[in-house]
Amino acid sequence: MESTSARTDTCASAPKAHPRPEGQDRYTISEVVAFSGLTAHTLRWYERIGLMPHVDRSHTGQRRFSNRDLDWLAFVGKLRLTGMPVADMVRYAEMVREGDHTFTERQELLEATRRDVQARIAELQGTLAVLDFKIDFYGGARTAPERV
């Protein structure tokens, strides 16, 4: 994975629900599809654009994903949920590959993402207020004018 040391399933992500396909460290793409919920297309595409570390291959060239890859994918899934653009995730992946001297920059990227997420939550909570107002209107009076 990434930050989470050698031990795999950290609190960090760990959907746990989908138990990792048993066996150790040599998953086929279809096993990863089952585990991650992504399509094989998307997994190959992630690799093409540099969002995945170079995935190991069998002697005939088929992908064999490791537990590390699965951890990374779980983290990427979380980043995706934040709404971070794929280009930024690729940038993050590049920084990880570049090594420790990008620590600060990575931290800043995650902090900016954190701020974006909190702003988005606030925005959504604002919409909840409007939705509740409208829903009450429909549930209650049903007399105020409406038009479009």
Place this chain on the structure above:
Amino acid sequence: MESTSARTDTCASAPKAHPRPEGQDRYTISEVVAFSGLTAHTLRWYERIGLMPHVDRSHTGQRRFSNRDLDWLAFVGKLRLTGMPVADMVRYAEMVREGDHTFTERQELLEATRRDVQARIAELQGTLAVLDFKIDFYGGARTAPERV
């Protein structure tokens, strides 16, 4: 506008910050651009796809938006923030045009949207936990392995 009776600026939306361009009920498209933050392209597109009521025109065919239109636009903006697809917003607009017999269906659409928003908020809060974990990692130890 819509649910909010004849009086315009309800608690429902009212960005209030952007004071409505003074003058009453005959705004040009550029005034609406300034007020709504949408582009003129988008306003015309909204009309084309049926997301706007038929906007009034000057004797030469130029659009003249009313306060009602501005209210509707503010509400549509909130729906957009929820992440509701444009197609669903169009459906909602159609139902409003169809009249009171769509009250229940409209209410259901808004309730479903509300549930989606709450699920999305929960999802985002889940990502915050991961982000905090990572940010702490970068801020603190700086010793755990990281790779991609």
Place this chain on the structure above:
DNA sequence: CGCTTGCTTGGAGTGCACTCCAAGGTTCTA
């Protein structure tokens, strides 16, 4: 061995939500 199912690739296609364009008419200010 033959068969089915799975995996490979580059490149093209999809759906969404805009976003822009060209060519021309309108409105405003001096």
Place this chain on the structure above:
DNA sequence: TAGAACCTTGGAGTGCACTCCAAGCAAGCG
């Protein structure tokens, strides 16, 4: 009344994040 700034249209183009395709190897089973 001239010129700048604004408005109109249908249709084409953009950017994002996938999504799919065809043609051809690879893997596993009886």
